[in-house]
Amino acid sequence: MDEADGPYKGPAGGWPALASSLKHVKEQGIVGLGSLTMLKANQPDGFDCPGCAWPDANPHSTFEFCENGVKAVAAEATARRVTREFFEAHTVEALGAMDDYALEGQGRLTEPMVYDAPSDRYRPIAWDEAFALIARHLRGLSDPNQAAFYTSGRTSNEAAFLYQLFVREFGTNNLPDCSNMCHEPSGVALTEQIGIGKGTVLLEDFLHADAIFIFGQNPGTNHPRMLGELRAASKRGCRIVSFNPLRERGLERFAHPQSALEMTTGGSTRISSHYYQPRLGGDRAALLGIARCVLEAGDVDAAFIAAHTQGYEAFRAMVLAQTWADIERGSGLARREIEEAAAVYMASGATIFCWGMGITQHKHAVATIQTLIDVLLLKGNIGRPGAGACPVRGHSNVQGDRTMGIYEQPGEAFLARLGKAFDFEPPRAHGHDVVGSIEAMLKGEVKVFVGMGGNFAAATPDRDRTGEALRRCALTVNISTKLNRSHLVHGRASLILPCLGRTEIDVQAGAPQGMTVEDSMSMVHVSTGMNAPAAGSLRSEPAIVAGMAAATLPHSRTRWYWLVEDYRRIRDKIAEVIPGFEDFNQRLAVPGGFYLGNPARERRWENAAGRAVFYAHPLVPPPAAPAAAPLTLMTMRSHDQYNTTIYGLHDRYRGIKGERRVCFISAGDLQTLGLQHGQWVDIVSVWHDGERVAPGFKLVEYDIPAGCIGAYYPETNALVPLDSYADRARTPTSKSIPVRLRPSVRDAA
Numbered sequence: 001m002d003e004a005d006g007p008y009k010g011p012a013g014g015w016p017a018l019a020s021s022l023k024h025v026k027e028q029g030i031v032g033l034g035s036l037t038m039l040k041a042n043q044p045d046g047f048d049c050p051g052c053a054w055p056d057a058n059p060h061s062t063f064e065f066c067e068n069g070v071k072a073v074a075a076e077a078t079a080r081r082v083t084r085e086f087f088e089a090h091t092v093e094a095l096g097a098m099d100d101y102a103l104e105g106q107g108r109l110t111e112p113m114v115y116d117a118p119s120d121r122y123r124p125i126a127w128d129e130a131f132a133l134i135a136r137h138l139r140g141l142s143d144p145n146q147a148a149f150y151t152s153g154r155t156s157n158e159a160a161f162l163y164q165l166f167v168r169e170f171g172t173n174n175l176p177d178c179s180n181m182c183h184e185p186s187g188v189a190l191t192e193q194i195g196i197g198k199g200t201v202l203l204e205d206f207l208h209a210d211a212i213f214i215f216g217q218n219p220g221t222n223h224p225r226m227l228g229e230l231r232a233a234s235k236r237g238c239r240i241v242s243f244n245p246l247r248e249r250g251l252e253r254f255a256h257p258q259s260a261l262e263m264t265t266g267g268s269t270r271i272s273s274h275y276y277q278p279r280l281g282g283d284r285a286a287l288l289g290i291a292r293c294v295l296e297a298g299d300v301d302a303a304f305i306a307a308h309t310q311g312y313e314a315f316r317a318m319v320l321a322q323t324w325a326d327i328e329r330g331s332g333l334a335r336r337e338i339e340e341a342a343a344v345y346m347a348s349g350a351t352i353f354c355w356g357m358g359i360t361q362h363k364h365a366v367a368t369i370q371t372l373i374d375v376l377l378l379k380g381n382i383g384r385p386g387a388g389a390c391p392v393r394g395h396s397n398v399q400g401d402r403t404m405g406i407y408e409q410p411g412e413a414f415l416a417r418l419g420k421a422f423d424f425e426p427p428r429a430h431g432h433d434v435v436g437s438i439e440a441m442l443k444g445e446v447k448v449f450v451g452m453g454g455n456f457a458a459a460t461p462d463r464d465r466t467g468e469a470l471r472r473c474a475l476t477v478n479i480s481t482k483l484n485r486s487h488l489v490h491g492r493a494s495l496i497l498p499c500l501g502r503t504e505i506d507v508q509a510g511a512p513q514g515m516t517v518e519d520s521m522s523m524v525h526v527s528t529g530m531n532a533p534a535a536g537s538l539r540s541e542p543a544i545v546a547g548m549a550a551a552t553l554p555h556s557r558t559r560w561y562w563l564v565e566d567y568r569r570i571r572d573k574i575a576e577v578i579p580g581f582e583d584f585n586q587r588l589a590v591p592g593g594f595y596l597g598n599p600a601r602e603r604r605w606e607n608a609a610g611r612a613v614f615y616a617h618p619l620v621p622p623p624a625a626p627a628a629a630p631l632t633l634m635t636m637r638s639h640d641q642y643n644t645t646i647y648g649l650h651d652r653y654r655g656i657k658g659e660r661r662v663c664f665i666s667a668g669d670l671q672t673l674g675l676q677h678g679q680w681v682d683i684v685s686v687w688h689d690g691e692r693v694a695p696g697f698k699l700v701e702y703d704i705p706a707g708c709i710g711a712y713y714p715e716t717n718a719l720v721p722l723d724s725y726a727d728r729a730r731t732p733t734s735k736s737i738p739v740r741l742r743p744s745v746r747d748a749a
């Protein structure tokens with residue numbers, strides 16, 4: 001489809017969304033299959049969409065159209081293949097020169113490959129030889145903690161459970177995962193504060209909320225199905241309040257592709273009734289301002305506070321001691337705007353707070369999330385209909401993977417049950433998270449890296465140092481569906497193990513298998529693939545884990561291959577180890593699956609205090625930006641990407657066409673810095689250990705607060721310093737990088 005340059009004026013969704021999804025299906029060479037496959041996404045007898053973790057509306061509903069869900073499915077169902085001939089024709093050096101879009105565009109991986117250094121090429125290898133190679137390396141380590149096992153969030157519960165079992169039987173808790181770069185601060189903050197590290201709302205709460213606040217999240221692109229809930233809420237008069245430095249189209253207006261009226265009349269629904277544009281990292285100051293208004297009005301739920309919380313008085317005193325000058329400077333918002341938002345909050349009988357990466361990828365993320373919960377607690381907005389905390393998760397099973405034990409800091413109760421169920425002594429020492437794994441590789445302390453999905457080389461911070469870290473490894477292994485950067489930035493030995501995707505039929509011992517996932521609202525349900533596998537030689541993730549484990553652990557008492565013959569056997573073990581999964585197999589029979597439950601939703605607080613806790617994190621007004629780094633950079637997603645997977649070069653809702661190396665900047669900053677819209681610049685990040693450069697970005701004048709700029713990830717990951725992360729959660733600060741711009745030598749032509 002054709003878009004004019006300049007800001008996009010239409011609503012999110014609508015015909016352009018349909019047109020764009022059809023274009024992506026066509027580009028992947030999918031004939032006939034595409035529409036059929038899409039009809040089975042998020043259906044009780046179909047598969048869970050490999051896109052985001054937003055829950056399915058209703059297990060009995062007809063298919064829910066989602067443009068970016070179509071792209072995710074089309075990317076997996078593509079007709080293109082990466083064959084041994086392809087690898088024969090390209091050295092790894094040559095592949096390394098391709099951009100991420102071109103790598104993704106090669107299509108599905110088809111057979112196991114091993115790196116051959118003399119020819120700098122990947123060569124085919126038999127599955128058993130690949131497992132033997134992994135076993136040789138792992139068994140050759142002097143300490144199991146010299147290996148790290150990463151997980152991305154598409155991995156099913158069954159595969160994740162088996163994987164962490166393998167890793168712990170091997171003897172380490174080095175289980176970094178994508179969550180470490182994503183919602184880790186939400187988990188840390190919520191666990192301490194309300195006793196569970198997950199959101200407390202269900203989809204039905206969106207039907208009852210009087211107000212929904214959305215902090216630092218862009219649902220129009222990243223969770224398009226959420227717009228359905230927001231649209232319905234808006235239509236019945238619910239207030240929707242957005243806090244986002246950018247005016248995101250999907251937070252403003254939406255035309256539902258399944259609304260005949262909106263589609264035929266060109267109509268659309270307003271999403272946000274209120275829209276505030278704080279400076280990057282300004283949310284905590286804004287929240288304290290809201291808290292101040294609530295406290296001054298005395299509009300608190302005193303009974304709830306008395307019965308269920310602790311720390312209220314200290315919180316109250318801290319908030320009332322903040323000055324409006326500090327709140328305004330800290331948030332970048334005017335007192336009037338904050339008072340207006342507070343008035344909406346006070347007028348609402350039931351409020352939901354949603355948040356995304358705009359909140360978690362900052363140094364003070366944990367404190368910000370705890371302040372967000374503080375504000376909810378003031379009015380008793382946890383544990384009643386239409387109210388609660390809604391961290392909107394990213395990857396479709398990232399929450400489930402954590403539930404299954406993909407965690408570098410496992411609790412004793414979990415380890416004890418795991419050890420009992422499988423008759424071994426799990427390691428107790430905590431392992432490395434993502435940043436810790438990279439640091440350990442750099443020091444030579446981690447020598448083997450295994451990636452269960454994902455794209456570690458591109459998704460992690462500090463691209464050059466991470467690259468160096470991976471290259472220092474003796475072996476890197478990637479279990480993947482598509483070619484990506486992590487296959488090209490590798491250890492001395494390297495394996496690519498191609499696996500089935502979620503949309504594909506997974507047959508074990510002659511019978512098709514279903515696997516399970518947990519969505520952002522703790523609903524667990526079955527997903528069954530329906531497409532023929534992309535290649536006959538692909539194995540499922542559980543089968544690959546079994547292969548690695550059986551080869552590496554000859555004395556294991558676990559019957560790896562037996563478990564994988566029938567995934568119900570794995571689920572029986574999950575039921576034994578993980579609370580909430582009792583009678584797992586039986587309960588899956590219900591269409592739509594089952595709810596894992598959430599004690600905080602019932603106002604049971606399973607934290608140390610036994611109560612919901614007010615945290616009085618005082619405001620630290622931002623220091624004045626140093627002259628060397630006058631700007632703060634956020635790195636975010638375009639409309640045509642899934643994390644490091646680039647589907648296309650447009651960002652329709654932000655009016656960007658055919659270019660990913662763009663940098664959003666305000667008119668004021670352009671003027672102050674003497675730069676022009678359309679000019680090419682290098683982005684230079686300034687840190688205590690020196691400067692990092694990402695060259696060649698085209699400036700785009702945009703409605704964004706002064707001092708703040710934005711650009712896409714992963715092109716900007718070189719700029720994120722490895723040791724710049726959230727306090728206590730160690731999430732890289734991908735939304736607040738101190739930078740300056742310098743004119744680029746890149747020719748604009």
Ligand SMILES: Nc1nc2c(c(=O)[nH]1)N[C@H]1C(S)=C(S)[C@@H](COP(=O)(O)OP(=O)(O)OC[C@H]3O[C@@H](n4cnc5c(=O)[nH]c(N)nc54)[C@H](O)[C@@H]3O)O[C@H]1N2
Nearest residue numbers: 068216217218222243280281356357358394395637642643
């Ligand atoms: N199509 C598609 N879907 C996806 C993904 C994808 O890449 N593509 N990724 C998946 C994953 S893993 C995740 S975690 C989610 C990510 O979904 P989001 O959480 O929406 O992630 P981002 O695109 O990084 O955008 C964050 C938003 O926060 C805003 N923001 C940045 N800094 C701040 C701040 O300091 N304060 C406030 N208030 N706002 C801020 C940005 O302007 C942007 O609108 O989506 C998931 N779904």
Ligand SMILES: Nc1nc2c(c(=O)[nH]1)N[C@H]1C(S)=C(S)[C@@H](COP(=O)(O)OP(=O)(O)OC[C@H]3O[C@@H](n4cnc5c(=O)[nH]c(N)nc54)[C@H](O)[C@@H]3O)O[C@H]1N2
Nearest residue numbers: 152182453454455459479480481482484635643644713734
């Ligand atoms: N600068 C910056 N960095 C960021 C972020 C940011 O906002 N800014 N966001 C962070 C966030 S929120 C996240 S979650 C991480 C994401 O980090 P990752 O999860 O590591 O990255 P993805 O790009 O989602 O991984 C894509 C690869 O996964 C593989 N894959 C796809 N489907 C499957 C499957 O079913 N099975 C297997 N085994 N492999 C599969 C494909 O080979 C594909 O190339 O990035 C983080 N990095």
Ligand SMILES: [Mo]
Nearest residue numbers: 182183394395
């Ligand atoms: Mo994420």
